[in-house]
Every structure is written in C-alpha cells, then in structure tokens.
Amino acid sequence: MSSLSHLTTRRGFVAALGFGGVSLYGLWVGYGAAPGPAALFRSAEGADDQLAAHGGGGHGAVTAGPDADAFRTEVESFIARFGQDDGSVYPRHEAMAAMETAVPATIMAAHTPDPAAAAGHGHDDGHAGQSEATAPDDHAEPLSIPMIAERWFYEPAHLRLDTGTPYRFRLMATDIPHGASVQFGRGSRMIRLRPGTVTEVDLTFEKPGSYLVYCTAYCGTGHDAMQARVDVV
Numbered sequence: 001m002s003s004l005s006h007l008t009t010r011r012g013f014v015a016a017l018g019f020g021g022v023s024l025y026g027l028w029v030g031y032g033a034a035p036g037p038a039a040l041f042r043s044a045e046g047a048d049d050q051l052a053a054h055g056g057g058g059h060g061a062v063t064a065g066p067d068a069d070a071f072r073t074e075v076e077s078f079i080a081r082f083g084q085d086d087g088s089v090y091p092r093h094e095a096m097a098a099m100e101t102a103v104p105a106t107i108m109a110a111h112t113p114d115p116a117a118a119a120g121h122g123h124d125d126g127h128a129g130q131s132e133a134t135a136p137d138d139h140a141e142p143l144s145i146p147m148i149a150e151r152w153f154y155e156p157a158h159l160r161l162d163t164g165t166p167y168r169f170r171l172m173a174t175d176i177p178h179g180a181s182v183q184f185g186r187g188s189r190m191i192r193l194r195p196g197t198v199t200e201v202d203l204t205f206e207k208p209g210s211y212l213v214y215c216t217a218y219c220g221t222g223h224d225a226m227q228a229r230v231d232v233v
Contacts, residue, residue, distance in 0.1 A: 001063075004049060004088070006133055012045070012161075016195075020084065022095060024094075025209075027052060033074055034041055044214075049094050055142075057079070061076040061198075061199065061200050061201070062194070062197055062199050063198050063199075063200055065170070065172070065197070065198030068174045068195075069171065071146065071172050071174075071198065072174065074146050074147060075146045075147065075148050075156070078091070078156075079155070079156050084101045088102065088156075088158040088160045088231065089156040089157065089160065090159075090160040090161075091143055091159075091167075092143075092162070093143060101136070101147070109177065112169075122204050141166065142167050142168035142202050143165065143166070143167050143172065144167075144168050144170055145159065145167050145168065145169050146170045146171075146172075147169060147170065147171045147228075148171075148173075148174055149172065149174070149179075149180060149193050149215065149226075150173070150174045150175050150176040150178075151171045151175055151176065151219055151220055151222060151226070152215075152219065152220065152222030152223060152225055152226040153225070153226060153228075154213060154227070154228035156228070156229075157228045157229070157233070158228065159229070159230045160230075160231045161205060161232050161233070162232070163205055163206065163232055163233065164191030164204065164205075164206065165204065165205075165206050166203075166204045167203050167204065167205075168200055168201075168202050168203060169191075169200065169201050169203060170198055170200050171191060171193055171199050171200075172194060172196065172198050172199070173193040173195045173197075173198070173200070174195065174196065175195060176190070176219055176220075177193065177194055177195060177217050177219070178193045178215050178217050178219055178226070179192055179193060179215050179217040180193060180213055180214075180215065180216070181214055181215075182203065182211055182212075182230070183209050183211055183213070183214070184211050184213040188205065189201065189211075190216055192216075192217070193217075205230070205232040207232070208232045209231075209232055210230070210231050210232075211229070211232065212227060212228075212229060212230075213227060213228040213229070213230060214226065214227045215227075216219050217223070
C-alpha cells in the first residue's frame with residue numbers, strides 16, 4: 001500500500017508539473033516571448049520563406065528584403081523625406097501632398113474673374129472653372145514605413161500618422177533579436193524581429209492619440225528604455 005501510494009503521488013506530481021509547463025509555454029507563445037510549435041519543428045533551411053502571411057499569429061510576416069546596410073539607407077532616406085521641424089516623421093501619400101499644394105491655386109482661381117464667363121461664354125457643358133485635379137484613390141496600397149530596431153532604440157523614434165490611413169510597417173533588427181509591441185490601450189500588437197530580416201505588419205489606427213512602441217525581447221541593459229512614439233492625428 002505504501003509503495004502504491006508513493007507511485008500515485010509521483011504520477012500526480014509529474015502530471016501537474018507537465019500541465020504547468022505546457023500552460024506556461026502557451027502563455028509565453030501568446031505574448032511573443034517564445035516561438036510557436038510550428039516554428040519549433042520547422043527546419044532551419046528555408047524557414048523564413050515558410051512563415052504565415054501578413055499578420056499571421058499576430059506577429060507579422062517575414063519577407064525577403066535588403067541587407068541591414070541597405071535597409072538603414074532606406075530608413076535614413078525616409079526620415080529625410082518626411083522629417084518635420086519638431087523631430088517627428090510624417091509620411092503621407094504623394095497624392096495628398098499634391099492636393100495640399102493645389103488647394104491655394106484652386107482657391108485663387110475661384111476668386112479670379114473669368115473674362116470668358118463674363119462675356120457669356122464657357123457654359124456649354126456646365127463645367128467651366130472646374131479644377132482638373134482629381135481626388136486621390138482610397139489608398140488601397142498601404143503606405144510603407146521602414147523602421148530599424150537596434151540596441152537600444154527605434155528609428156524613426158517619433159512617427160506622426162493619420163487616422164484611418166492604412167500603413168505597412170517594415171521592421172528590421174540590425175544587431176540582435178528584438179521585439180516591437182504597439183500599445184493600443186489595454187491591448188497591443190506584438191511583433192518578433194530577427195536580425196537582418198524584414199518583418200511586415202499592416203496597421204490602421206482608427207482613433208487619434210499617442211501610441212507607445214516598446215521592445216518585447218530582452219536585449220541588454222538599455223532594454224527598458226527602448227521605445228518609440230506614434231502620434232495619430
């Protein structure tokens with residue numbers, strides 16, 4: 001009886017330990033701190049090409065892309081193109097910028113007398129004086145945002161984005177593995193970043209506000225200070 005009792009106790013202990021380990025692993029996977037089962041059993045060769053599509057598992061999609069130096073040059077060009085006086089980076093579709101440039105000219109034309117109209121001409125089709133500028137499309141293709149993660153910063157570190165506009169974040173860790181969590185109030189979107197690999201994730205901010213981006217993979221003494229900010233207007 002004593003031996004049987006010890007055996008039963010031992011089995012219960014092993015079962016509880018195994019259940020606890022599986023539960024803890026599931027929690028780590030959910031928070032992006034550990035790879036999922038598919039990643040554990042996938043062979044190393046060609047693994048990056050077999051990841052899920054955009055947003056798969058909530059961690060983004062790995063795609064073929066430039067090396068770290070070329071990607072850094074792309075980020076620097078992006079910042080130089082869209083950088084603002086306050087240090088933020090405000091990317092916008094070219095069509096939006098073109099419309100903003102055309103608005104003053106359109107207003108001036110609307111207040112300038114038209115000699116032909118005054119003479120009673122130019123009203124045959126009912127479209128006299130109509131601006132030829134066309135509105136941009138619905139931005140079917142997300143606006144690309146390249147972003148570097150490196151000990152212990154993100155670049156660009158301060159983004160200004162528009163509400164309701166789709167964006168495609170293209171992120172790369174250039175030294176060691178990092179993470180990027182975009183904080184949405186009580187929830188967040190977590191992304192795992194591998195060195196020298198571009199990871200893409202599509203995001204559309206539906207509400208204005210300030211959103212925090214922070215690293216989710218411990219990367220050294222400056223890990224806690226590795227943050228970026230997204231101001232949505």
